[in-house]
Amino acid sequence: MDLKRVLGLALAAVALALVVWGLWFAKVGVSFDVAVQPTSAKELISIIAYTQNINVAADGRLTIGNAPTRVETLANDLATAFARAKAPGDKASQSVVIWAAPETQRRHVDAVREAVAAGGWTKVSISMVASR
Secondary structure (H helix, E strand, C coil), X not given: CCHHHHHHHXXXXXXXXXXXXXXXXXXXXXXXXCCCCCCCHHHHXXXXXXXEEEXXXXXXXXXXXXXXXXXXXXXXXXXXXXXXXXXXXXXXXXEEEEEECCCCCHHHHHHHHHHHHHCCCCEEEEECCCCC
16 A cells, blocks of 8 residues: 555544544433413314315316315405305414315415415415315
């Protein structure tokens, strides 16, 4: 072996020894301060029972549950669906899920999202993985 190769191997051995030594004697402490808000079963049931699902078809057609709707009337139709489900009247506590198939164009989903936001709903989830 030539001198460069021996020095390179020696340097690599020293670097490896330092890494192993550092990992062996390392004292790592990780703490997470996360405020967890307890949720009762009653709250979870109300969230599940009153959640409204908006389905966006690949061609842009909309339904709330099984009822057809349009972007122009979405806010009124969604309010009617929540009233029909006897959900609490506070829009901040009403959950909406927008379901879209992967082949749905993003502009259709954005139009629905904007209409829902304009209607005052803030608890909105979007799923573009699979349609319901």
